[in-house]
Amino acid sequence: MTPRPDFLRPLVLSGPSGVGKSTLLQRLFAEFPDKFGFSVSHTTRNPRPGEVDGREYHFVTPEKFKELLQQNAFIEHAQFSGNFYGTSFETVRQVQQQGRRCILDIEAQVASYTRPHIISFLNLKLQGVRQIKKTNLDPVYLFISPPSMAALRARLQKRGTETEASVQKRLATALSEIQYAKEGAHDLVIVNDDLDRAYELFRKVAQGEQIAGDTLPPLDD
Numbered sequence: 332m333t334p335r336p337d338f339l340r341p342l343v344l345s346g347p348s349g350v351g352k353s354t355l356l357q358r359l360f361a362e363f364p365d366k367f368g369f370s371v372s373h374t375t376r377n378p379r380p381g382e383v384d385g386r387e388y389h390f391v392t393p394e395k396f397k398e399l400l401q402q403n404a405f406i407e408h409a410q411f412s413g414n415f416y417g418t419s420f421e422t423v424r425q426v427q428q429q430g431r432r433c434i435l436d437i438e439a440q441v442a443s444y445t446r447p448h449i450i451s452f453l454n455l456k457l458q459g460v461r462q463i464k465k466t467n468l469d470p471v472y473l474f475i476s477p478p479s480m481a482a483l484r485a486r487l488q489k490r491g492t493e494t495e496a497s498v499q500k501r502l503a504t505a506l507s508e509i510q511y512a513k514e515g516a517h518d519l520v521i522v523n524d525d526l527d528r529a530y531e532l533f534r535k536v537a538q539g540e541q542i543a544g545d546t547l548p549p550l551d552d
């Protein structure tokens with residue numbers, strides 16, 4: 332079988348909190364409003380005011396979630412704060428049926444639960460990538476790396492959304508993510524040093540173009 336063009340393969344985007352994933356995605360969606368989409372996750376938590384079933388999440392009962400789990404409907408799933416969250420194969424297919432490339436943002440923090448359509452599990456991002464690897468989804472794995480740990484810390488502090496304890500936690504998680512990336516877990520790495528340069532590479536990858544990619548920085552600063 333000839334491999335599918337990369338544009339038709341889902342794109343799994345991962346990288347430490349604060350590295351600039353949302354910034355890159357926002358630019359991409361602004362430039363190409365119709366070309367990309369996020370899959371809508373399932374959750375057993377209750378909808379918050381203003382949230383619409385099928386838009387922010389598919390809101391399901393724990394029984395329904397378990398049923399879907401037993402049917403192997405999920406690409407990946409996790410439990411957080413007593414609730415289940417999962418990404419189903421079907422929702423990825425729905426994005427593809429619209430002729431859009433599905434982007435899976437394997438992000439891992441509570442704050443991003445407010446971002447619609449983005450999968451987000453505290454400290455579970457490595458598990459997310461590992462779970463996806465066991466499926467037949469055949470995505471392109473892209474890792475966004477900071478130029479250094481010092482730069483990542485500065486970005487998290489400058490963003491002003493985290494307490495010092497939360498920054499520490501994110502930096503510790505970032506270290507294990509970068510270590511995992513150093514094992515060659517991803518197809519491609521983009522170092523988000525200069526935003527314009529990183530975005531140029533990102534938009535190429537998103538559009539299915541082949542690029543050489545960057546080298547991961549050392550971890551010793």
Ligand SMILES: Nc1ncnc2c1ncn2[C@@H]1O[C@H](COP(=O)(O)OP(=O)(O)OP(=O)(O)O)[C@@H](O)[C@H]1O
Pocket residue numbers: 346347348349350351352353354355438439440443486487489490523524525526527529
């Ligand atoms: N190349 C860059 N140089 C300097 N600052 C940047 C760069 N890219 C993004 N930033 C800034 O870094 C901060 C973190 O970016 P962003 O929120 O996009 O990260 P994220 O990876 O989506 O984080 P999270 O996973 O926690 O949502 C933001 O304040 C953003 O403006």
